[in-house]
Amino acid sequence: MSVGISDFSLEEAEAETGAVELVSGEIAARSPWELFLRRFREDKFAIAGLAFLLVVILAAIFAPLVCSLVGAPGPYRADQNALDIFGQPTGPSSAHLFGVDQIGRDVFSRVIYGARVSLIVALVSCVLTSAIGVVCGLLAGYYRGWVDTVISRTVDAFLAIPYLLLAIGLASACSFGNGCVGGLIKPGIPVVVAVITFTSWTYPARIIRGQVLSLREKEFVDASRSLGASDFRIVFKELLPNLTAPIVVFATTFLPQAILYESALSFLGVGVQPPTASWGQMIADASNNINTQWWYMLFPGLALLFTVLAFNFVGDAMTDALNPRSKRA
Template sequence: MAKVQTEDAREDAGLEPSLGAGVGVEGRSPWQLFWRRFRRDRVALVGLVLIGLMIAAALSAGLFARYVVHHPDVNEFHFDMLDEYGLPLGPNKEFWFGADPQGRDLFLQVMYGARTSLIVAFFATGLEVVIGVVLGVIAGYFRGKVDTFISRMMDVVLSLPVLLLALGLVAACGLQPQGCLGGLIKPGLLLVSYVIGLFSWPYLARIVRGQVLSLREKEFVEAARALGASNVRIMFREILPNLIAPIVVYSTLLVPANVLFEAGLSYLGIGVPITTPSWGRQLSDASSLFQSAWWTMFFPGLFLLITTLAFNLVGDGLRDALDPRAEAAAYARKGRRRKRKEAMGEGEIVATEPAPTGGVG
């Protein structure tokens, strides 16, 4: 059994099987090895299932509104869900999560809020990846003045008060019906996504730049350069495919950060339009009623927590699955712990054996 586990560990780490492993070892592609390592991480699989459920809830919010709770309009006011003091009523058979402070169905508000948060987070993450990867590859490959210019640009963006500038830009563009930049950026979800993406790309760009600096001197890059390949081809056909693992891992960790960023902007009242459900705005509206109507803050906060936690769990699982050295190191640590336990067990057995007594001649 230990022999089989050792061979599996060598295969997962991308190593050749040992000489005593037998004949006819089945080869596996890198993606098969990745999936084999990833599915062993039960915590990451739980996070992946939670993400799938959250995306399904966001996509099926309209179907739930029409065929399950029979309230097609998410912003419909239900005055029968307010008591004589104007406070929202709690969960019941018709309103599963109760009502929000305005008497709307909180269940639908939360489900549509998931759609808002995921759209903003995915679009902002895509914008960050495009800008960060392109500028990071260019800076790391050309070095010199190009690297200096892009690096200083990163420093400037990172030194800006992001929250204050985001508040100002969203407020300035949101107050103009035609939007900003001649109508290119209009008020709505894309405006918040643009603002988040334009201020967060340097983090990924620095990671990509560091990886490119180490890859540009490798043999396969020198071979492509000797064969007459252009700089663009070397950067995006030779170097970029070797950066997929760190880009995927960091992008997965960017999504929950962007979800929280959007929720923070909406909590402050400067985010998506007021008619668009958002977890941040729901938390802001419920902050003054938490003691008397706990559900108005509990359910949006719970879904926000689950979403960010699930993406972080998947990101950690992807990082471990895409790094064979981490898997090999984990198996090595397990082997050392097992040997220590076996040694301690043998020591206890020896200690419990009675000492021999000498006979009297």
């Protein structure tokens, strides 16, 4: 919304972007993308969240570098000297910023390395889940009839599958030796992602289907059809942009869920295998001795908490910023 912006913020924004397009010598109206950036920047929490996520992602990518910079010994080295005289782990110290775990591994290194697993699992399964769910929901809602019947009944069937039971089944069947189906399914990140996607795509599918059912009756869909638009164009160019809010909301609430799913699956033995670190696995391990070794639970827990919060802030700001009717501008 270009109305009601104070001169101050206008100048500021133009100074910052420095790329306001000019049409025939006059100030051009802002493009949707500029509007989005402008609105997004208004949200301080979102900026903080984005910065935090950036730090986490960079730390995950450059984990070895970060560890060596801090002087941490890396995630796999079990250092007997870090345990006290009773063989118990020691808390945070200058040698081990976040303390060490049961067998003397550096918690700081494990949190940094664990971000890799958690983020990959969360992002990949979130993208897959949303993509499959949104496409299925769009098709079911737009075409209705038998397409809807097939998709909706499939969704119902999938909803009946308890994901933990599936995970336990997979774990007991496939976690030994070479895995099952000729080594195709064995514990690891791909199986975690597959299990999460397999059991979760139904939620966005249902949400989107419901939205599309009401959207498709709007006159702008008729208008587009009367212009000669193809079904593909109507579904992806007319309907999809109207679904950004539910999709972003779903994605941002699902990301933290996926991180937690991963930890549960790892705990059950379908997920990443020790000694690979993941936040979920660390929390699961730490739950046994939370009373005496608080640091082993606290640091991966904080990492999880802040990441989840940051995703939520960013998602929230994106929903607002993508909505042309939003008042904040």
